[in-house]
Amino acid sequence: MSMLTPSGMGGKYRVTGNQYPRMRRPRRRGRVLAAMIAAVVVLGLFGWGALQLFHVFSGGDKGDTKANAAPQNSPSCKATAAPTPTGKPAPLPLPGGVTMNVFNATAKGGLAKSTADELAKRGFKVAKFGNAPDPYDKKVAQSALILAGPAGEAAAREAGTQVAGSTVKIDPKRTGKTVDLMIGTGFVTLSNPADAAKARIAAANPAPPKPVCAS
Template sequence: MSMLTPSGMGGKYRVTGNAYPRMRRPRRRGRILAAVVASVVVLSLFGWGALQLVDVFGGGDGDTKANAAPLDKPSCRPVPAPTRARPLGPLPQPTGVTLNVLNATSRGGLAKTTADALAGRGFKVARFGNAPDGYDQKVTQSALLVAGPAGEAAAREAGTQVAGSTVRIDPHRKDKTVDLLIGNAFATLATPAQAAAARVVAANPPPPKPVCAPVTTPAAKGGARRPGA
């Protein structure tokens, strides 16, 4: 019996030789783990390739944020301002303007005092009194001047006497008479120097500003459309 054979062991369990046998871990488990890792890598590459093919054939260029343009984005399209039927021409002198001075405020006696002051500056005052119900205490600015197309130049001349006033053209009026409705913001008439400066601006009005009209843009190619679009 060899000196390496444990006591009491013999027969087929007898160990011979001059060294102990080495016990090694089975290699099957390591092969299985390597196969699983390789399978995961292959599937990942396959999935990435499939996504690239879908993106190419779907019209994308790889930049989803760049292609996802907003639908129906509003933009500004200038709309020409309406032109006058006839040129405005030079403003008339105060003696060529006939006014109806109407008080649209709750302050009593304002129409008469304003009418007297305007008459002193050369304007013709046809009448003065309270504003009609449609304007009574509804004029928020200093004054509102209402005239027909034929009286627009006269209305702008009268507007030079009240700072902050506005002109409204009534297409149904045929005469040149101007209604001067005194508003809640009225304090006093402009000084002669202020009226002269305002007359230069009124005689040379700036060009009208373009009007912004909403415009919709078509949906981006390949993008989703809203329901009903």
């Protein structure tokens, strides 16, 4: 037995040599590693929070807000669905309920009388015909210009079905339901009855108005 062996210890507990063995507690590496990971997570959270506070107080969200917000003055247009044709005549007066004056605004002679005669055959009431007054004489470029007051608007639209490419003009100062049909330089002939009937159906289902966009 060595001098370094404590009393009562022998066998496998025999200590040999000239020094006592150092008795150390086993290291708890798992706890140390967990503490290090927790410290890293806490520091990361603190850093992220500080970054968010800096972003808010420095006005960093202004650019994103402007990018995501819709422009204040952008047009807001909503398309209108086209009406479904019904195949029914337009709610216009019959030719017998339309009284009109036929005027020739072209340089071609006799056009007012021949047109008035044909319209009379189709049932329209022709009050008079002749050359167009000075404000319109040789100044109507389209096939026909149809003038009427507010009370004669429906009659004017009915007269317009007889001349393809005609334009209806409503004069708010005009009274009565009588219609003036000014034959223009673009006039060739009256629409045939079949085309006039199609024009009445189209007038029953007018194209939807164009959407108005707010600027």
